[in-house]
Amino acid sequence: MVSCREEVVVEDVRCEPSARGRRLSAAVRSGTRLPSARLHFTVPEGEDGWLPERGDAFLAALLMPAMSLGADLVVDAPVSGRLLRSARTVMEVYAAWWERLREVRVTAGEPVRARPGLDATGLFFTLGVDSFYSLLRDGEHRTEPGHRPVTELLFVNFEQHTGPDHDRLLDRVRLVAGRSGCRAVVVETNLRTLTAPLVRWEDYHGAALGSTALALQGLLGRCLIAAGFEYRHLPPYGSHPVLDHLWSTEALEVVHDGADATRAQKVARRLARSELALGNLAVCWRDRPGRNCGACEKCLRTMVALELAGVLPRCATLPGVLDLERLRTVPMGSADARDAMREVGLDAGARGRPDLAEAAALAADRYGPVPPAAVAR
Secondary structure, three states, X not given: OOOOOOEEEEEEEEEEEEOOEEEEEEEEEOOOOOOOEEEEEEEOOOOOOOOOOOOHHHHHHHHHHHXXXXXXXXXXXXXXXXHHHHHHHHHHHHHHHOOOXXXXXXXXXXXXXXXXXXXXXXXXXXXXXXXXHHHHHHHHOOOOOOOOOOOEEEEEEOOOOOOHHHHHHHHHHHHHHHHOOOEEEEEEEOHHHXXXXXXXXXXXXXXXXXXXXXXXXXXXXXXXXXXXXOOOOOOOOOOOOOOHHHHOOOOOEEEEEOOOOOHHHHHHHOHHHOHHHHHHOOOOOOOEOOEOOOOOHHHHHHHHHHHHOOOHHHOOOOOOOOOHHHHHHOOOOOHHHHHHHHHHHHHHHHOOOHHHHHHHHHHHHOOOOOOHHHHHO
């Protein structure tokens, strides 16, 4: 471990009522690049006991920012012994993937005594392809012996959105939850705002989801994070089968779910047969209630997947016709987006649609060379 003089300190962890609902928060103080603030997880309709006063969530939330600063992380609150041990492995993975991150020393309060896990199972749910796939697949396995079905759909407002559009989006999440036999649990947090100066969201979002699940250990015994990539093609990414389970504790099992299928396969296997999914699919950050923009790279590659499954005209939230010229020229701002576009292009080629495969490949190749992993497939 690297010994550092600078520290990121978490202290004064407490759970209390607030104007917005039950709130778990902690004071965070550091040097100049991470402003002192209270990091919080707030559940507007939360119940007593859902948000225990523990340091687990804050360790997960601040580990990567501390590594970015090269600062020791000190959590002045009880932390799971399992999580504290796993933090070493998380740092090894982060440092191997992203050279700007350095391993640091992590210290915390006395380990929390292990207790039996709770029955509730959460799924982070955004109305997107990946989370819908995990939800629909879970529904098919509900009657299997030993299966622990999803009971809570977790929507996390990382962007701190407010207003009528956001309220209508939450109404759609609640609609899907109700029709799936689940409860919708909304969480509001300033985590993304606080950490944005230090970490890339694509690298960090898995830790953000893990920390939210850890905040809810008084409710959850198990929590699913829907996979964004398939096992055959797993680039370094914030949510990953190598990482997600490391956010588990003695009481909470965190699971990376759904990496058995590509985006096109997820649509063909399950979403294409679900009117609930086709009527409520939310894809991009420009999504307004009931409608996606239909023009960004994420919308367009989702439209390719829907077209391959023969259900694009039935999707109520996207244009019913795919514009190939728009697909060829769509801007893509990250390597992750290019990887995802190449993946859907490979699926199109395998399904006998060279027109879609060519357009997707041209879009991806305009922004960089094809990586070896994509060529190998």
